[in-house]
Amino acid sequence: MGKKQSGISVTVDAIVFGYEKNEGVSVLLIKRKYDPFKDNWALPGGFVLEDESLEEAVKRELQEETGIKVNYLEQLYSFGAPNRDPRQRIISIAYLALVKTALFVELKADTDASSVQWFNIDNLPRLAFDHKLILEKAVQRVRAKVRYEPIGFELLDKKFSFADLEKLYMSLLGRDIDRRNFRKKMMGLEILDELDEWAKPEGAGRPSKMFRFNKTRYEQLQQEGILFEI
Amino acid sequence: MGKKQSGISVTVDAIVFGYEKNEGVSVLLIKRKYDPFKDNWALPGGFVLEDESLEEAVKRELQEETGIKVNYLEQLYSFGAPNRDPRQRIISIAYLALVKTALFVELKADTDASSVQWFNIDNLPRLAFDHKLILEKAVQRVRAKVRYEPIGFELLDKKFSFADLEKLYMSLLGRDIDRRNFRKKMMGLEILDELDEWAKPEGAGRPSKMFRFNKTRYEQLQQEGILFEI
DNA sequence: TCAAAAGTGTTCCTCTTACACCCATGT
């Protein structure tokens, strides 16, 4: 059976999402240094080493190619169509990652990447391989999941205003949200700590109170069978 | 990079669920003919060939090992912990399959399997490798998904009574369902065709009307943004 | 004092839940 599949290799790819108030949701892409698809944009990723787990492989590749460290990582889907890579049979396990304060992360290009850049998910370049398909699946997943799991907080700073949270949800869900209803629902979940701190005013307007996501509390509630849902 | 991961192989595993009125939900397992885990029960599956897609690999292995053909197949998750197989690094992509009328499928053992058998998911044997973990994930997925996608019908005969459907849902969700509310909700979705046919009576009791799942109608409604939810 | 953004309550309506009796058949 070694013979039957000697040519199959395994890679991991990462779809890293970030969020900025005035930018919306962006994804991290690298420009390929080598053929195939030289100079095209692609998802960061690479071969899995023999003694590392899949998650370790994703983190290592992200570190090598972009210098980024993520705190939320979730397996998305595996892609294995026979001709998805023109060189050889490659099966890729895609991971979805979320990072805080996207645009302030220091990006470094390296190894297989000649540059690294954030792209707004509504304004993507042409992508190498089947990465468009993978990215679409990732966007779907985030949009669906943000409604029933508190992953939105992984995209915001530790401290955030209610307006920030609301804008993030509007950006992800692609529709307007009623401020009052949203606040009611979110506060009703009792997973936000209200801080004794106000946002620094930018221009006019009443300063907003800052909040923090209470993960411990969320896990408690989850165990009691109380559902997060927006 | 060929060197780095020359030892990694790719397999697919299938979690095949079936349902019988008096049995509940069962999963299809095979008894391993060879070491490691000789004579232990395991999920059917095997190596992916170089020129077949992952789905094709699952279908082929199921055919070879159990003689079964499935009509619903969905990728579940990929398992790749470095030591999940004692022989070598193996990454396995698990697929969830549903079949109709579980106990009437003719099972044949073959290739790597000395026997094939259905096991009720509440009464499982010890499993080889990390297959217990995989199976748990599959059960989770089915239980969650049955609530927001009409996959339950894949486990029933084409024609079924409302009582059958209700029992299936109770079995999957693990709790009682109010007959009247359930019927109201399900009928409200307008995805069931009421047939001019009654179940053959078994013993006493009023015969039940038969229904059929209207997949076309479901897909229409889905496109109109109408959600299935139980 | 005006413009800009934050904060707050109430009403209506829909959907969910709880609940009990009649109907058709076999024995």
Add this chain to the structure above:
DNA sequence: ACATGGGTGTAAGAGGAACACTTTTGA
């Protein structure tokens, strides 16, 4: 006639959606 399972309606409560004014600050 009775036992067994199938089929149906209603009322109360909870949760979601729609909606507008007041407060605090900077300019």
